[in-house]
Amino acid sequence: xxxxxxxxxxxxxxxxxxxxxxxxxxxxxxxxxxxxxxxxxxxxxxxxxxxxxxxxxxxxxxxxxxxxxxxxxxxxxxxxxxxxxxxxxxxxxxxxxxxxxxxxxxxxxxxxxxxxxxxxxxxxxxxxxxxxxxxxxxxxxxxxxxxxxxxxxxxxxxxxxxxxxxxxxxxxxxxxxxxxxxxxxxxxxxxxxxxxxxxxxxxxxxxxxxxxxxxxxxxxxxxxxxxxx
Numbered sequence: 001x002x003x004x005x006x007x008x009x010x011x012x013x014x015x016x017x018x019x020x021x022x023x024x025x026x027x028x029x030x031x032x033x034x035x036x037x038x039x040x041x042x043x044x045x046x047x048x049x050x051x052x053x054x055x056x057x058x059x060x061x062x063x064x065x066x067x068x069x070x071x072x073x074x075x076x077x078x079x080x081x082x083x084x085x086x087x088x089x090x091x092x093x094x095x096x097x098x099x100x101x102x103x104x105x106x107x108x109x110x111x112x113x114x115x116x117x118x119x120x121x122x123x124x125x126x127x128x129x130x131x132x133x134x135x136x137x138x139x140x141x142x143x144x145x146x147x148x149x150x151x152x153x154x155x156x157x158x159x160x161x162x163x164x165x166x167x168x169x170x171x172x173x174x175x176x177x178x179x180x181x182x183x184x185x186x187x188x189x190x191x192x193x194x195x196x197x198x199x200x201x202x203x204x205x206x207x208x209x210x211x212x213x214x215x216x217x218x219x220x221x222x223x224x225x226x227x228x229x
Contacts (some may be wrong), residue, residue, distance in 0.1 A: 013076055018133040020067065025126035027061040032119035035112065047112035051099060054115055055106075061122075062088075062095050083212040086205040091118070093198060094160050098167045101176060110162050117156035124148055146217040153213070157206040164199055168192040 031054050038046040038053065069085045071077045094114060099105055128145040131138060169192075171177065177191035 014133045017071070017076065018130055020064070021126045021130035021133065024061055024064060024122065025130060027057055027064075028119045028122035028126065031057050031061070031115060032123055035116055035119070047109050048107045050112040050115050051106040055099070058095060058115060058118075059100075062091055065091070080212065083209055086208055090160065090202060090205055094163055097177075098163055102167060102170050102174075104170050105163070105167055108166065110159055110166060113159040114156070114163060117152055117159055121149065121152045121156065142220070146213075146220060149210075149213045153206065153209060157202060161199060161202060164195050164202070168195060171195065 034054055034057075035046075035050055038049070042049075065088050069081060069088055072079045072081045072084060099111060099114075105111070124141065124144045128141050131141070171192040172190050175188065175190070177194075178188040179191075180188045
């Protein structure tokens with residue numbers, strides 16, 4: 001029975017992964033294109049309104065991205081769980097906790113840089129995995145997938161760090177997400193304290209992701225060299 005169902009399960013898994021990557025690619029392509037078009041039409045004034053016309057699609061894409069932690073955990077894809085979890089959880093903090101909770105942050109220029117770098121990364125990553133599901137490789141896309149991260153990942157992390165730093169004073173003033181303490185110990189622990197710790201975790205996560213991507217790049221191109229030889 002297992003011999004009968006194995007090809008069926010493999011086909012269903014490929015269809016699921018292809019569909020997921022296609023949906024995410026279209027979502028991030030929409031975000032990247034919208035930001036680019038608005039920038040071309042309205043000039044630099046548009047950067048203050050990036051959140052207004054992209055937040056719904058970005059929220060949808062980021063919610064769907066949770067399965068990228070589940071997929072390797074279930075063995076559906078051959079990748080490590082931890083780097084995926086670091087990226088997904090890190091983006092959740094920026095998108096939902098900071099941008100989603102603080103209206104004061106939504107019209108700042110940093111939103112433009114965060115959304116633009118995120119979408120620039122994903123319009124190469126998702127089609128690469130989408131084509132891999134059906135055994136197709138486009139050399140230019142492969143090169144972009146395994147090269148662009150060296151610039152885009154640090155830029156994205158820098159934009160995220162600026163986001164966290166700009167939000168600290170707002171969390172201090174609003175007491176949002178603060179942890180109340182007994183009177184004998186003090187008033188409360190500001191959420192900004194947690195974010196300051198998160199800044200360290202953010203750059204640790206960048207190091208982990210860069211090392212992971214470099215390992216993938218070397219493994220992929222070394223394998224290609226062996227095939228050529």
